[in-house]
Amino acid sequence: MYTPLRIDPNKAVADIAAFQRKLAAGMGLLRNMREPEYANTPRELVYSEDKLKVWHFKGHRTPTSKTPLLIVYALVNTVWMTDLQADRSMVRNLLEQGEDVYLIDWGYPDGADRWLTLDDYINGYLDRCVDVVRQRHALDAINLLGICQGGAFSLCYTALHPHKVRNLITMVTPVDFHTPDNMLSHWCRNLDVDLFVDTMGNVPAGLMNYVYLTLKPIRLNQQKYIGMVDILDNPVELENFLRMERWIFDSPDQAGETFRQFIKDFYQGNKLLDSTLEIGGRTVDLGLLTQPVLNVFAEQDHLVPPDASRALGKCVGTTDYTELAFKGGHIGIYVSGRAQREVPPAIHQWLAARS
Amino acid sequence: MDETLQEDSSVSDPTSDFMKDYQTLARQSWEAFSRQLPSSPAVNPFAAPASPTSGNDTLERTLSGLKGYFDWMQGVAAASGAGSVPTADWNQQLQQMFGGATPPFVQAFSGIGTAGAEGFAQQWQSWMQAAQRDGLGDFPGAQGPTPAFGLNREQQMQQQAMSLAVFESLQASARYQTLIQRANAQGMERLQDKLAQHAEPGRQIDSLKALYDLWADAVEEAYAEIALSAEFRDAYGEMVNAQMRVRQLQQQQTEQLCQQLGMPTRSEVSSLGERLQAVRRELAALKRQLDGNPGRPATGRQSPVTPSRSTAKKVVAKKSPAKQAQKKDAVKKAMAKPVSKLATGKLAAPRSHSKSRPGTPRKRK
Numbered sequence: 001m002y003t004p005l006r007i008d009p010n011k012a013v014a015d016i017a018a019f020q021r022k023l024a025a026g027m028g029l030l031r032n033m034r035e036p037e038y039a040n041t042p043r044e045l046v047y048s049e050d051k052l053k054v055w056h057f058k059g060h061r062t063p064t065s066k067t068p069l070l071i072v073y074a075l076v077n078t079v080w081m082t083d084l085q086a087d088r089s090m091v092r093n094l095l096e097q098g099e100d101v102y103l104i105d106w107g108y109p110d111g112a113d114r115w116l117t118l119d120d121y122i123n124g125y126l127d128r129c130v131d132v133v134r135q136r137h138a139l140d141a142i143n144l145l146g147i148c149q150g151g152a153f154s155l156c157y158t159a160l161h162p163h164k165v166r167n168l169i170t171m172v173t174p175v176d177f178h179t180p181d182n183m184l185s186h187w188c189r190n191l192d193v194d195l196f197v198d199t200m201g202n203v204p205a206g207l208m209n210y211v212y213l214t215l216k217p218i219r220l221n222q223q224k225y226i227g228m229v230d231i232l233d234n235p236v237e238l239e240n241f242l243r244m245e246r247w248i249f250d251s252p253d254q255a256g257e258t259f260r261q262f263i264k265d266f267y268q269g270n271k272l273l274d275s276t277l278e279i280g281g282r283t284v285d286l287g288l289l290t291q292p293v294l295n296v297f298a299e300q301d302h303l304v305p306p307d308a309s310r311a312l313g314k315c316v317g318t319t320d321y322t323e324l325a326f327k328g329g330h331i332g333i334y335v336s337g338r339a340q341r342e343v344p345p346a347i348h349q350w351l352a353a354r355s
Numbered sequence: 356m357d358e359t360l361q362e363d364s365s366v367s368d369p370t371s372d373f374m375k376d377y378q379t380l381a382r383q384s385w386e387a388f389s390r391q392l393p394s395s396p397a398v399n400p401f402a403a404p405a406s407p408t409s410g411n412d413t414l415e416r417t418l419s420g421l422k423g424y425f426d427w428m429q430g431v432a433a434a435s436g437a438g439s440v441p442t443a444d445w446n447q448q449l450q451q452m453f454g455g456a457t458p459p460f461v462q463a464f465s466g467i468g469t470a471g472a473e474g475f476a477q478q479w480q481s482w483m484q485a486a487q488r489d490g491l492g493d494f495p496g497a498q499g500p501t502p503a504f505g506l507n508r509e510q511q512m513q514q515q516a517m518s519l520a521v522f523e524s525l526q527a528s529a530r531y532q533t534l535i536q537r538a539n540a541q542g543m544e545r546l547q548d549k550l551a552q553h554a555e556p557g558r559q560i561d562s563l564k565a566l567y568d569l570w571a572d573a574v575e576e577a578y579a580e581i582a583l584s585a586e587f588r589d590a591y592g593e594m595v596n597a598q599m600r601v602r603q604l605q606q607q608q609t610e611q612l613c614q615q616l617g618m619p620t621r622s623e624v625s626s627l628g629e630r631l632q633a634v635r636r637e638l639a640a641l642k643r644q645l646d647g648n649p650g651r652p653a654t655g656r657q658s659p660v661t662p663s664r665s666t667a668k669k670v671v672a673k674k675s676p677a678k679q680a681q682k683k684d685a686v687k688k689a690m691a692k693p694v695s696k697l698a699t700g701k702l703a704a705p706r707s708h709s710k711s712r713p714g715t716p717r718k719r720k
Binding site: 002003004005006007008009011012013015016019020023044045046047048049111112114115116119120124132180181183186187188189190191192195196198199200201215216217218219222223225226229 | 445449575599600602628633
């Protein structure tokens with residue numbers, strides 16, 4: 001019988017010394033590093049309203065797609081995950097495929113936005129953004145790509161304004177919020193959200209980030225920084241790491257009323273799934289979605305479990321429903337090397353077949 | 356006695372002394388290194404959001420995580436080296452490595468729960484101290500509030516309500532903490548199970564990093580299981596709700612003070628915002644009417660329209676002149692000047708984004 005622990009004290013000391021050396025040497029580099037930029041793919045502002053902006057991206061080539069693609073991101077975190085860095089940019093990759101890409105940047109809500117509702121976001125902001133893109137291209141309907149919560153918004157929007165959406169793509173989008181592995185949903189099930197929003201007003205980004213970190217507390221609060229020590233001597237990898245840190249923590253507050261509704265109706269009530277959701281006095285019935293739908297989800301997603309996304313297939317009325325399972329996590333689906341090779345090309349091919 | 360234990364027993368006292376010296380040196384070096392940074396404030400996720408990540412913030416965040424790891428490594432190295440007493444009980448060795456002698460690891464986990472509660476506890480403390488000093492409050496604890504009389508009756512009742520809310524919140528936080536500690540303990544049990552699978556030559560854990568990674572796997576698994584339990588869900592909800600009740604009472608008392616000082620309160624500003632947003636919605640509805648696009652059919656269950664390639668102008672169905680005039684008259688009463696179709700927002704004159712400009716989202720204040 002052997003002991004499973006065979007840590008040589010001298011090796012342990014050497015490990016500690018090496019760790020310390022790396023840290024000391026790397027901190028000099030870290031201290032001198034500037035705030036990493038996002039990919040900043042060339043783009044022009046085509047519409048703005050309150051804090052919202054609609055960007056039109058410019059690729060190296062003229063788009064081959066006749067129908068523009070509007071990306072609808074979540075309200076949590078910033079939209080720049082889609083254009084994080086030059087070699088890890090979903091936007092840039094879509095442009096290279098030939099797509100004509102627009103993006104809604106929701107901005108950073110403050111007290112003035114406290115009373116924005118889901119109706120304001122979906123039937124107001126989003127609808128006007130869609131109209132802008134439609135008018136620019138003189139089209140009745142455009143393609144929507146909704147991401148995470150933005151995917152839920154896109155589903156609602158398409159159900160309420162079906163004639164304005166030609167094809168719908170959802171990425172890591174929750175539809176069934178009550179799958180047993182959905183930790184976020186589990187935690188907020190007993191939350192008195194009225195008391196919460198009445199008290200907090202807008203929900204601070206710091207609080208949201210704190211909750212996300214506590215989903216995997218050791219990995220996200222400690223282990224990943226230990227891993228960072230190994231790349232402290234690599235400026236490129238370190239910059240990538242810091243860019244991701246920036247994206248994670250530079251995030252917007254949540255408009256109070258929208259948060260209240262989203263928690264109540266989606267997380268607690270699971271109303272999107274059973275078509276009892278009402279937005280702006282109208283029922284959101286996913287069964288009315290007859291557009292082609294591509295549902296992309298991540299198999300190792302700890303925020304939106306795969307089953308939460310897969311549920312869409314049973315709800316939509318369309319006969320043209322496609323699923324794409326990606327081997328990765330909620331963030332990796334945008335920024336991993338595999339994602340660059342697999343996801344944008346798949347989206348483009350799917351759209352091209354339905355152009 | 357097995358081979359490994361023979362190796363372990365060969366560690367002499369001089370090595371142990373060396374470890375102590377090394378630990379001291381390493382600690383001093385870390386402290387000197389840490390002094391280069393500004394002190395890190397206590398984490399309070401319910402406080403106003405901090406400014407976006409700065410260079411120092413990144414360093415602080417990084418270091419706070421690394422410090423626990425660093426301390427733990429030293430502790431384990433000491434346990435490995437100074438543990439010159441041979442023992443066949445590796446579980447005991449494990450307890451030494453992760454037990455009370457190395458609190459940073461335990462703190463790293465249990466701190467998850469306290470981080471949110473600490474800020475509140477501090478707020479409550481000062482609040483209660485102030486109330487006590489002014490003689491306004493009686494701290495009912497578990498006994499509940501007692502009747503109050505006279506001129507300061509309302510203030511006394513409010514203070515008692517606050518005290519009770521604080522008491523309940525602390526109880527809820529304690530319940531949550533118990534579950535976090537349980538996750539920590541179960542993580543240790545899982546670690547033992549995982550290590551048992553490495554008790555053969557070639558599979559033994561021979562580095563601090565490998566041991567740490569195994570522990571991280573174990574404790575995350577244990578935590579995930581507990582975090583998905585009904586008990587945790589109840590405790591979590593209860594804790595957040597209790598904290599919100601305290602915060603709400605704090606806000607009410609602050610607002611009363613502001614009113615006395617003639618200062619605008621958050622409720623008043625918020626109320627104005629609510630009314631303004633309602634007006635904006637009505638205005639948007641009027642604009643849609645003016646454009647001949649009511650926007651929302653009577654029922655949400657409408658049939659999808661087959662997309663066509665017609666122009667955007669065709670999207671808006673043309674109305675008869677009489678109908679248009681009727682609508683314009685109605686809207687004129689409510690609006691001073693005509694609006695364009697997208698007057699809610701601004702159609703931007705094409706403005707290219709350059710790299711020197713923030714594509715870079717703006718910083719929050």
